[in-house]
Amino acid sequence: MTSxxxxxxxxxxxxxxxxxxxxxxxxxxxxxxxxxxVAxxxxLCLAAAVAxxxxxxSTFGRxxxxxxxxxLFWLFAAGAVGFGVVLVAQRNPARGAIAFAFVILSTCxxxxxxxxxxxxxxxxIIYAGAIIVTFLFVLMLSRTEGPSDENDRTREPLLGxxxxxxxxxxxxxxxxxxxxxxxxxxxxxxxxAPPVTDADRxxxxxxxxxxxxxxxxxDAKDLGRLAREARLRLGAVVGYAPGETPPPGGDGPPRPTVxxxxxxxxxxxxxxxxxDQADKLRDRAKDVSDRLDxxxxxxxxxxxxVRQDLNSLRxxxxxxxxxxxxxxxxxxxxxFALYSEHLLAVEMAGTLLLxxxxxxxxxxxxxxxxxx
Amino acid sequence: MIPVWHFLAVGAILFGIGLVGFLTRRNLITVFLCAEMMxxxxxxxxxxxxxxxxxxxxxxxxxxIITVAACEAGLALALFLTVYRRNRSLDSEDWQAVREAGLxxxxxxxxxxxxxxxxxxxxxxxxxxxxxxxxxARV
Numbered sequence: 001m002t003s004x005x006x007x008x009x010x011x012x013x014x015x016x017x018x019x020x021x022x023x024x025x026x027x028x029x030x031x032x033x034x035x036x037x038v039a040x041x042x043x044l045c046l047a048a049a050v051a052x053x054x055x056x057x058s059t060f061g062r063x064x065x066x067x068x069x070x071x072l073f074w075l076f077a078a079g080a081v082g083f084g085v086v087l088v089a090q091r092n093p094a095r096g097a098i099a100f101a102f103v104i105l106s107t108c109x110x111x112x113x114x115x116x117x118x119x120x121x122x123x124x125i126i127y128a129g130a131i132i133v134t135f136l137f138v139l140m141l142s143r144t145e146g147p148s149d150e151n152d153r154t155r156e157p158l159l160g161x162x163x164x165x166x167x168x169x170x171x172x173x174x175x176x177x178x179x180x181x182x183x184x185x186x187x188x189x190x191x192x193a194p195p196v197t198d199a200d201r202x203x204x205x206x207x208x209x210x211x212x213x214x215x216x217x218x219d220a221k222d223l224g225r226l227a228r229e230a231r232l233r234l235g236a237v238v239g240y241a242p243g244e245t246p247p248p249g250g251d252g253p254p255r256p257t258v259x260x261x262x263x264x265x266x267x268x269x270x271x272x273x274x275x276d277q278a279d280k281l282r283d284r285a286k287d288v289s290d291r292l293d294x295x296x297x298x299x300x301x302x303x304x305x306v307r308q309d310l311n312s313l314r315x316x317x318x319x320x321x322x323x324x325x326x327x328x329x330x331x332x333x334x335x336f337a338l339y340s341e342h343l344l345a346v347e348m349a350g351t352l353l354l355x356x357x358x359x360x361x362x363x364x365x366x367x368x369x370x371x372x
Numbered sequence: 373m374i375p376v377w378h379f380l381a382v383g384a385i386l387f388g389i390g391l392v393g394f395l396t397r398r399n400l401i402t403v404f405l406c407a408e409m410m411x412x413x414x415x416x417x418x419x420x421x422x423x424x425x426x427x428x429x430x431x432x433x434x435x436x437i438i439t440v441a442a443c444e445a446g447l448a449l450a451l452f453l454t455v456y457r458r459n460r461s462l463d464s465e466d467w468q469a470v471r472e473a474g475l476x477x478x479x480x481x482x483x484x485x486x487x488x489x490x491x492x493x494x495x496x497x498x499x500x501x502x503x504x505x506x507x508x509a510r511v
Contacts, residue, residue: 168388
């Protein structure tokens with residue numbers, strides 16, 4: 001029932017509803033000697049999760065373009081948040097540690113969705129593999145029988161829940177302010193725009209597709225038609241070189257080209273490279289199409305040379321398509337960034353680990369009488 | 373373009389829930405696990421921005437955070453063992469003697485529920501003892 005009421009609210013109301021329901025739910029769920037109700041707490045927490053999910057869905061849109069990505073995102077997000085609530089509300093700390101392991105598993109799934117497979121493996125091995133097991137060892141060394149002060153009581157459950165959920169609600173509100181849903185026209189966007197937009201991507205993908213088909217075409221007529229189509233698509237994204245006549249149907253690009261769009265933000269070094277790359281692709285498309293026309297008009301066209309040209313033009317198109325994305329080889333890219341830009345930090349992290357090991361041994365060491 | 377806000381929202385909610393546990397729970401180990409969960413929320417933000425900007429910096433930061441978290445876990449567990457040896461309990465309220473001057477002490481009013489009776493586990497007779505009576509021979 002709550003969800004139907006929440007859909008009518010504006011985003012701020014949705015955030016407030018989620019925060020208040022979550023506060024009430026966790027207050028009821030937190031361990032206390034009297035007045036703890038697991039069913040009511042779970043119901044309130046579920047209602048809060050539904051309200052938060054509706055806020056995210058209605059304000060930021062769908063998390064992924066394809067169904068599989070959406071299902072995986074909601075699965076992992078719900079897993080992380082749900083097992084997090086279990087960790088906070090669980091009386092038995094050993095079960096809490098297992099719930100934390102599931103939180104780690106869920107966030108590792110989110111890392112995979114964010115194209116960070118190396119980080120996923122590292123987090124799984126270090127957290128779920130090493131840290132949780134160490135925690136379980138300490139829990140076994142220090143277990144208490146029956147109800148105890150530390151497991152069955154909480155400090156200020158209402159104020160604590162209110163503080164945590166007020167913080168989360170404020171962060172969600174700040175996210176709402178920075179999202180496209182709340183942006184009015186002309187207001188500066190707090191997050192930088194991507195160098196290649198979705199519409200550009202669609203055209204570049206279609207151009208690469210047409211170029212590939214053109215390079216495989218056996219007929220000179222088909223080849224020319226497909227190459228013209230690719231040129232139209234490329235012209236819509238990177239424009240036409242000076243002195244180049246747009247093919248029929250290509251006059252008046254439907255939107256500003258990549259270079260025109262990025263020109264105001266030229267202060268960023270990343271922007272220069274994108275503009276240069278787009279300019280090069282534009283000039284190259286002109287060269288290729290000129291040579292193609294000359295070749296096809298000749299008495300016996302040399303189709304192999306044309307195919308080579310088209311293939312290399314396709315490679316450039318795909319490179320521009322991938323601008324602003326992470327490199328495909330994640331492990332080598334992480335390694336390169338670690339050992340080229342952050343070498344000193346790596347050394348310091350190693351030193352920190354060594355010092356922490358020595359410190360842990362020194363602290364946990366049992367000192368005997370008369371021995372220093 | 374990936375929508376970065378979804379992942380930031382999940383990170384914020386994880387951080388908030390972890391904060392609730394950090395503020396309210398009294399078992400030191402649970403408190404520490406909640407702090408680690410808050411850290412996972414932050415790491416999620418870093419990785420999401422890494423994807424959004426197409427830049428490996430965020431993932432490298434996340435790796436360093438994991439390293440520091442591992443150091444932290446080792447040291448914290450050593451401290452917990454020492455605390456347990458001294459107090460026979462991991463209650464954070466045992467340390468309220470070091471609170472700020474002028475604050476009233478926190479007193480637990482509500483009595484704890486009685487311990488549940490131990491379930492009746494089957495026991496084995498001590499090895500080597502003579503059986504009470506002769507068992508009838510079975511054919």
